[in-house]
Amino acid sequence: MKVSLKWLEDYVDIKLAPEELAERLTIAGLEVGNIQTIGSTWDNVVIGEVIALNPHPNAERLKLATVNLGTEQVTTVCGAPNISLGQRVTFAHIGARLIDAHTGETILLKSAKIRGIVSEGMVCSEKELGLSDNHEEILVLPPEAPIGAALGDYLGDVIFDLDVTPNRPDCLSIISIAREIAALTGEPLRLPSIHWKELGESIDSFVSVDIADPDACPRYCASLITGIKIVSSPGWLQQRLNSCGMRPINNVVDVTNYVMLEYGQPLHAFDYHKLKGRQIIVRRAGNGETITTIDGTKHALTPDILVIADKEEAVAVAGIMGGLDSEVTDKTDTILLESANFNQATIRRGCSHLQLQSEASIRFDKGLNSELPLLPLKRATQLLLELAGDRAARGIIDVYPGKSEPKLILLTAREVKRLTGLKLNIDEIRKVLEALGFECQEGDSGSQISVSAPYWRGDIKCSADLVEEVVRIIGYEKIPITRLGSPLPQQESQLSPVAQQSNIKEKLRNILPGLGFQEILTYSLVSLEKLQKLSPKLELKIPPLKVANPMTREQEFLRTSLRAGLLSTLAHNQKFEQAGIRLFEIGKVFLPRGKDLPEEKEMLCAVLSSSRLELSWHTDKEMLDFFDAKAVVENLLNQLGLKASFNIGDDEILLPGRGANIIVEDDKVGIVGDVHPRVMQAFELSNNICLIEIDLKKLLTRLTRTKEYHPISRFPAVTRDIALVIDEQVNYRSVENIIQSFPLVTQITLFDLYRGKQIPEGKKSFAIRIIYQSPSHTLTDEEVDRTQEQMLNRLYQELGATLRD
Amino acid sequence: MQEQLKNLHAQALDELGQVHNPRELELWRVRYLGKKSSLTKMLRSLAVLPLEERRKAGAQANAIKRALELSLEEKGRLLEEALLTSPLESQGLDVTLPGRPLSTGRLHPTTQILREICSVFKNMGFQVIEGSDVEWDYYNFEALNIPQHHPARDMFATLWIDAGMGRKARLLRTHTSPMQIRFMERERPPIRVIVPGRVYRYEATDATHESMFYQVEGLAVDKGITLADLKGTLFDFCRCIFGEERKVRFRCDYFPFVEPGVEVAIGCLVCDGAGCRLCGYSGWIEILGAGMVHPDVLARVDINPELYSGFAFGLGVERIHMLRYGIDDIRLFYSNDLRFLRQF
Numbered sequence A: 001m002k003v004s005l006k007w008l009e010d011y012v013d014i015k016l017a018p019e020e021l022a023e024r025l026t027i028a029g030l031e032v033g034n035i036q037t038i039g040s041t042w043d044n045v046v047i048g049e050v051i052a053l054n055p056h057p058n059a060e061r062l063k064l065a066t067v068n069l070g071t072e073q074v075t076t077v078c079g080a081p082n083i084s085l086g087q088r089v090t091f092a093h094i095g096a097r098l099i100d101a102h103t104g105e106t107i108l109l110k111s112a113k114i115r116g117i118v119s120e121g122m123v124c125s126e127k128e129l130g131l132s133d134n135h136e137e138i139l140v141l142p143p144e145a146p147i148g149a150a151l152g153d154y155l156g157d158v159i160f161d162l163d164v165t166p167n168r169p170d171c172l173s174i175i176s177i178a179r180e181i182a183a184l185t186g187e188p189l190r191l192p193s194i195h196w197k198e199l200g201e202s203i204d205s206f207v208s209v210d211i212a213d214p215d216a217c218p219r220y221c222a223s224l225i226t227g228i229k230i231v232s233s234p235g236w237l238q239q240r241l242n243s244c245g246m247r248p249i250n251n252v253v254d255v256t257n258y259v260m261l262e263y264g265q266p267l268h269a270f271d272y273h274k275l276k277g278r279q280i281i282v283r284r285a286g287n288g289e290t291i292t293t294i295d296g297t298k299h300a301l302t303p304d305i306l307v308i309a310d311k312e313e314a315v316a317v318a319g320i321m322g323g324l325d326s327e328v329t330d331k332t333d334t335i336l337l338e339s340a341n342f343n344q345a346t347i348r349r350g351c352s353h354l355q356l357q358s359e360a361s362i363r364f365d366k367g368l369n370s371e372l373p374l375l376p377l378k379r380a381t382q383l384l385l386e387l388a389g390d391r392a393a394r395g396i397i398d399v400y401p402g403k404s405e406p407k408l409i410l411l412t413a414r415e416v417k418r419l420t421g422l423k424l425n426i427d428e429i430r431k432v433l434e435a436l437g438f439e440c441q442e443g444d445s446g447s448q449i450s451v452s453a454p455y456w457r458g459d460i461k462c463s464a465d466l467v468e469e470v471v472r473i474i475g476y477e478k479i480p481i482t483r484l485g486s487p488l489p490q491q492e493s494q495l496s497p498v499a500q501q502s503n504i505k506e507k508l509r510n511i512l513p514g515l516g517f518q519e520i521l522t523y524s525l526v527s528l529e530k531l532q533k534l535s536p537k538l539e540l541k542i543p544p545l546k547v548a549n550p551m552t553r554e555q556e557f558l559r560t561s562l563r564a565g566l567l568s569t570l571a572h573n574q575k576f577e578q579a580g581i582r583l584f585e586i587g588k589v590f591l592p593r594g595k596d597l598p599e600e601k602e603m604l605c606a607v608l609s610s611s612r613l614e615l616s617w618h619t620d621k622e623m624l625d626f627f628d629a630k631a632v633v634e635n636l637l638n639q640l641g642l643k644a645s646f647n648i649g650d651d652e653i654l655l656p657g658r659g660a661n662i663i664v665e666d667d668k669v670g671i672v673g674d675v676h677p678r679v680m681q682a683f684e685l686s687n688n689i690c691l692i693e694i695d696l697k698k699l700l701t702r703l704t705r706t707k708e709y710h711p712i713s714r715f716p717a718v719t720r721d722i723a724l725v726i727d728e729q730v731n732y733r734s735v736e737n738i739i740q741s742f743p744l745v746t747q748i749t750l751f752d753l754y755r756g757k758q759i760p761e762g763k764k765s766f767a768i769r770i771i772y773q774s775p776s777h778t779l780t781d782e783e784v785d786r787t788q789e790q791m792l793n794r795l796y797q798e799l800g801a802t803l804r805d
Numbered sequence B: 001m002q003e004q005l006k007n008l009h010a011q012a013l014d015e016l017g018q019v020h021n022p023r024e025l026e027l028w029r030v031r032y033l034g035k036k037s038s039l040t041k042m043l044r045s046l047a048v049l050p051l052e053e054r055r056k057a058g059a060q061a062n063a064i065k066r067a068l069e070l071s072l073e074e075k076g077r078l079l080e081e082a083l084l085t086s087p088l089e090s091q092g093l094d095v096t097l098p099g100r101p102l103s104t105g106r107l108h109p110t111t112q113i114l115r116e117i118c119s120v121f122k123n124m125g126f127q128v129i130e131g132s133d134v135e136w137d138y139y140n141f142e143a144l145n146i147p148q149h150h151p152a153r154d155m156f157a158t159l160w161i162d163a164g165m166g167r168k169a170r171l172l173r174t175h176t177s178p179m180q181i182r183f184m185e186r187e188r189p190p191i192r193v194i195v196p197g198r199v200y201r202y203e204a205t206d207a208t209h210e211s212m213f214y215q216v217e218g219l220a221v222d223k224g225i226t227l228a229d230l231k232g233t234l235f236d237f238c239r240c241i242f243g244e245e246r247k248v249r250f251r252c253d254y255f256p257f258v259e260p261g262v263e264v265a266i267g268c269l270v271c272d273g274a275g276c277r278l279c280g281y282s283g284w285i286e287i288l289g290a291g292m293v294h295p296d297v298l299a300r301v302d303i304n305p306e307l308y309s310g311f312a313f314g315l316g317v318e319r320i321h322m323l324r325y326g327i328d329d330i331r332l333f334y335s336n337d338l339r340f341l342r343q344f
């Protein structure tokens, strides 16, 4: 909402500097986004009258204009087509600061010779004065503009751009803002006095009003003015509308807009003679009904939309826009002026249905009070009689089925203190509220007041609302600063599932960067295309949840895994960097559960690519493989106190035969392996890439077990190395399982895997270091020999393993 | 014999001078003081000499042995010292060569700043809880005093899962505030929690707008909690995050689920109040919205608003990081370019 300081000063004296006023309003909840000073540069510009116009001797299209500036007369060259005798114009002396019409930059006006004639100063266009972009014509001021006066005194103004919050539709009006200023500064508020002579016939003889849907239209007021002459508005009115960012149109439309800006009540003028049947009906539109609005658009209506109709058809979309057929035109001589109240939700639905918005609908959409329409109607009627009409019909139509009684709210100084910590006495509280237009009466006890909110404050419903009114006017800077003194709530146990979940995420975030992984965070929403890239048949195993109104196709589906985000990010970064990128994300995936909220599962996903380490002078650029990724998983789980086992996996994102399931206590908690070349191609990835994915919820259920403590043995350990020759098909895990089953074995390390010379075809050799130790005694050689012999026997019988010679 | 011993001593000392490292010193020891050394042999061979000569030669041999032992000890000490203090020039390193690479990663800047924010509030006794990203219309709007068709819905451009289904419609939460309701539904005062998490908006992205960002919600409810407590808590927070000197402003603002409502701004970090492009020439930068929990909200979760009061706040996470480092484009956060991420 743009507000002119000059206009505000009609209602309240303002002694604060504009910046200071803006700060006070902002702190009180009416944020001033921008302050625009009009005329601050017009030092050498004055108002004059064109008293002579002569042709330029050397140029057909130029004129020599003589301008009376009161104390002197000057002659200047002017090329504007609209200059004529008797006009009040603006004249810039040499040295004036103007906007150059061609470059848009500020320049100092110099004397110039135009086609042989020296021009001392110039008559200005709006653009040169910085008022608008109009440069074709000179600015013509109203006839009452005082000759010789500085333009800054006459046209200068300060425009505040206010950011009005949705709870304060009343502040979309100059009077309400003036009232705020009055309350903030302690100055009295002056309201316009309204009076006119009702000379016409009774309004009932012209028109009747029916409200068919009182819920949607609680009140409908109207007046009627005859003898209308449509002309341009006077300068002062045009200037006011311009300053608030509205274009003047004609005297009738301008008055309705002026009063809307002044009071916040939208008004609409109908050409009375275009209304059929002397009747206004406020009703729902019928199915199939149409209307063409004043912007020339034809709309199909539905019963969701409220219309103003005459006897035959809709003549306006209620509260949103008038119809073209009943619009005021140059030929209009009688107008019916509407000032009504419409239900907020009805208007909102109508706007969204018709994709239509207007200055009127913006106000109704925030919710206006049904007590509001009458006064602005009277004010507009008065102005129309002054500026456009001949006589007003006697009486005003006021159909008011939706009247509601104002509610009383009790307020005490104690309540203000309880909510704000600010100690005020009841008289201070009362003074603030009354300045804002609230009515206060002494309550049952001296410390209590009974308050009723003024009709324009529909947002005030409870005592907390009143408390805010009081403190915002007194000033939030007056609120003391204290620390929370209330007792601390019981703290959550570290063993609770919630704490564990957040702990495990934090632990992983602590571990992974140390293993070389950069954390990334990717969007929860992904494109269908990316999800399909993960899957060979372009079919999704879990159909993801879809956003009904996506902003872009890139962000249309809720991710069911973190994979797409990681791989796209990797692809993006591979453009700039080839060596060893490692990324991880910990975040939620969304698994649909019918019409219910989806399951939001916390996952860890990580990718490793290309070389084991960054390029350096120390090492060859060794490419990483499955076992690098596996080591990461083992390291992670180990640090969490878990031991993982692995079996061959079949997840479609991994290359068959080169992917494994991660198993913790017989439960699959994730996968690790080489990314399938098809997926790499789809995401435009290069080099070899391994991926790790772990379900944190599953990990968590394993974590809740307490770790077991084993005392450190005091007795010496015995180390034995063995080399086994074994069939290729036998995996290491089964060898390890057998060795591990002997209680004296405390550690097993595979230190060589060999194929080739000395080993038969189809076999391989494992070199394994075994450490034996007993918690209870020093082992003898015989004891270890015996154990190892049993072990070798089992390895031979169960796996066919023999000792290598 | 005496001549022999003298020569041996001279030879041993001469050779000891050639010893440059502990390994050579050990060989020297074996040669001159070991069981098979010539000195030992000589001592053994003394037995065949006449008594007088034997005594003289014995004394001399033992003296030489002791002298050699002392020399050995001294040399050992010297070698050790030399090893510590002056590596030989010829074997010195080019210490300016890059170190052997270790891969290291970092946490995402959002995680880093979230940790910082959470730790400030944890120190004030707030517990950290999390909520779900997909919510019912009821929790995101209705229970927070924003019913269907309420004009305040304009403040939250929403991404919907279900369109037009009333309170049973699912949506991507537009703020972390739904957790206020969910938490108060199951817990009684005293309440003191913060809720970090992702929020979503139906928004065309540009340098200052993202369709997804992080918020931290705060909620404290008990008897006697005031706007002054909110002011103290948030001023403390601003001081911890932005430093002792940073100016903080508390002004009235509107959010449907608080009353009175508050907006907190800090003095512009670029112009320090003089006005610049960053702060829109106001000298202030808004960093969070807050207020006293609306009595209707408390009543809705069966907490008596006449006995209890509370405050709530919600702050944008990325913005704090952006202000601190002068980052002018929020889109950098979730495009995850390593050239950006590695700077923090």
Ligand SMILES: [Zn+2]
Binding pocket: B268, B269, B270, B271, B272, B273, B274, B275, B276, B277, B278, B279, B280, B281, B282, B283, B284
């Ligand atoms: Zn600034």
